[in-house]
Amino acid sequence: MSEAKSELPEVIVVGRPTIFKFYDEELSKKYRMLKSWESSLALENYICKHGQSVKAMICSPSHLGIQISSSLFRLLPSLRLIVTTSTGLDHIDLVECRRRGISIASAATLFSEDVADFAVGLLIDVVRRISAAHRFVNNGLWGQFPLGSKVGSRKIGIVGLGSIGLKVAQRLEAFGCTISYQSRNKKPVPYPFYHDVYELATNCDVLVICCALTDQTHHLINKEVLRTLGKKGVIINIARGAIINEMELVQCLEEGEIAGAGLDVFENEPNVPKELLSLDNVVLTRHIAFLTEDSMRAMYELVCGNLEAFFLNKPVLSPVLDD
Structure with a gap:
């Protein structure tokens, strides 16, 4: 040296x-x-x-x-x-x-700006079926393709309205989405506040996970929350994988309990449940929202x-x- x-x-x-x-x-x-x-x-x-x-x-x-x-x-x-x-x-x-x-x-x-952009990108991809459409054309197909849905009509529930969550809200508000949120404390924002994530899911058809992983938020999103979100529901996770009970998410996706998911994070990275890989209503990325x-x-x-x-x-x- x-x-x-x-x-x-x-x-x-x-x-x-x-x-x-x-x-x-x-x-x-x-x-x-x-x-x-x-x-x-x-x-x-x-x-x-x-x-x-x-x-x-x-x-x-x-x-x-x-x-x-x-x-x-x-x-x-x-x-x-x-x-x-x-x-x-x-x-x-x-x-x-x-x-x-x-x-x-x-x-x-x-990283707040970049992660918020990525969350919005995942949501657009899932509801407009962009990645699925890419695979469709890549496989040499050019026939009838399943319809996606409008982004602007969505009722967005943000779990964790910190810096990232707020920027997600501002971006999706510009699309014409309705915004509400659940957080540890009520914020000085014009969006409806819910103390409970179940109550939030009842009033939304999209959940965007932006909160920190703690003992209290571990597996916060379980099958009961997902079923409450409904069959047209979409979940986006750019926070930490373990906030969602991954196996229960897989079950809800396979059984049509929710419509789709956009996941940048996973519970046991780098391991991704193999069941997710074959689902056409799921968009997966490798923890790169901040990169x-x-x-x-x-x-x-x-x-x-x-x-x-x-x-x-x-x-x-x-x-x-x-x-």
């Missing part, structure tokens, strides 16, 4: 965040990045070997399968900052961070800004927990 390299601030990187596929070289010029995936050692062994003096961590979102919890914190006695490249925080033990005085910086609202060239550049700048602020003893740019 060169002397200049050894003088750079150390940052341990857990889980190979997507940003490193695009900005690995740039990040490595600014910091001595200890990349766990480049080692043959198991993660805990790698951290035990390299992490004693490390003060900052960059970590992946939860769908990449690594939990940032007390078992790792015990191996990182000097850790004072976690920079996560996601909006969701379900992969980080927040209580333990508070106890240990570890700050967290997240992606905050960085654009623009969002990755913005994420790189935010990660660098958070790390720079931390190492200069300044407030981080996108804090979740204060010191």
Whole structure:
């Protein structure tokens, strides 16, 4: 290792965040990045070997399968900052961070525009049967094709009216859709508010899942909610897969209890239920709603800004927990 390299601030990187596929070289010029995936050692062994003096961590979102919890914190006695490249925080033990005085910086609202656009795109695809029509033509067919339905006539229920949910609402309102929502708290917005997701489903024919994954929202969307949505109902999920009971969703789709689904996230990624693959009324994507060239550049700048602020003893740019 060169002397200049050894003088750079150390940052341990857990889980190979997507940003490193695009900005690995740039990040490595600014910091001595200890990349766990480049080692043959198991993660805990790698951290035990390299992490004693490390003060900052960059970590992946939860769908990449690594939990940032007390078992790792015990191996990182000097850790004072976690920079996560996601909006969701379900992969980080927040209580333990508070106890240990570890700050967290997240992606905050960085991906909201892109994810909202993607949610609307999934809905249009499902109800207008765009992907199904593509497969139809791709198979050499040019006959009668099943009709889709109008987007603008839909009654949209948004589960979780945070930054992403609000942007979804604004976009679909422009299509002429009727908007209502369910959230932890009532918001200062003109849309009808429902305390209960069942009540929301009763009054809607589309549910767009935008909430965080917590103990309270795990399997929030089950067969009872889906059946309440009705046979013309559509569900869109750009949040976290485990918010929906996936097997019950499959059952409702196969039995015609709802009309269709657009899913960017799954309960046990990268595993997708094989039953979904053969359904023509389902659109599937691989957790890419947040991924654009623009969002990755913005994420790189935010990660660098958070790390720079931390190492200069300044407030981080996108804090979740204060010191």
